[in-house]
């Protein structure tokens with residue numbers, strides 16, 4: 001457990017959702033594993049000592065927090081060291097991710113409620129994208145994880161589900177998901193709660209990857225962007241330690257940053273020349289067809305470019321320039337200290353990464369210098385991020401008890 005996670009969770013609570021009850025805020029503060037004294041919590045929450053102390057007592061009674069007496073001062077109050085018990089509840093995360101031919105792969109993980117690596121991973125494949133069917137498939141997928149949660153944590157407390165699409169700010173409704181071919185809003189959290197009996201939160205998949213990086217991943221930064229580059233392009237924005245969703249839940253749609261308004265290809269959003277029509281995988285296949293007279297996979301293009309093939313380099317350079325334009329704009333906007341680019345195919349490319357880096361430097365305001373890290377896309381991470389979203393939404397959920405009434409707030 002690094003100090004990064006501590007700082008992250010402290011930030012999370014200090015600037016976190018004001019709607020979270022004080023006891024939840026305090027528990028989030030303690031979950032990273034470093035014991036604190038009441039004064040730390042007073043300072044971090046900005047609340048009165050008596051209110052903090054009441055919330056702490058409530059947490060101790062519920063066995064969410066353990067207190068150890070440090071000293072019995074002759075004058076003044078005794079000092080207690082407070083530590084959270086992360087194993088009082090299990091949280092399940094599921095990622096729904098598309099594959100070729102419309103098949104969806106569901107990946108499920110189980111975690112306790114601390115920012116630690118979750119237990120990997122169950123998988124299930126299904127071609128049926130109807131909400132009812134997917135809800136039942138998720139129930140089947142998580143059955144062994146619930147069994148495991150029962151053994152380890154006394155049960156599963158909540159479920160987080162990540163999928164590609166626009167999710168409303170409350171994490172209850174999928175407003176639209178082209179990936180799942182859901183064109184109308186689907187109250188998917190309600191549906192899952194009925195089918196599984198678990199309190200549920202839905203998270204956009206790229207946001208879930210960003211949450212994974214902030215809770216379990218490698219970056220120590222409070223402000224960073226996780227950018228997914230695949231068939232589509234999107235970003236999860238962590239700003240000052242918080243996932244920034246925007247008031248409609250749609251923040252981070254960097255894939256629809258227009259780079260070629262006049263001659264660009266039509267995008268899934270009906271605009272022309274969005275960056276994902278130039279730098280997404282489908283765009284790479286199309287550009288390869290024009291250059292080589294046949295479709296090449298992004299992987300093959302990357303290999304050819306790395307072997308010095310100039311046509312492949314021409315194709316990929318255009319993709320790199322457009323991506324750097326969009327991400328340079330993103331960098332100028334939020335000043336991220338880290339850009340983590342999640343792309344299974346581009347992660348293996350030396351040529352593309354070098355081109356991208358030099359253009360990013362060119363297109364980013366001179367004093368902003370985000371560190372760029374490439375990674376392959378791991379849907380186990382998206383599932384872990386979704387589980388973490390469930391923890392953050394209500395960390396005091398106790399295994400088997402479902403939605404808990406809010407207490408001291």
Ligand SMILES: [Zn+2]
Nearest residue numbers: 256267269274
């Ligand atoms: Zn678009």
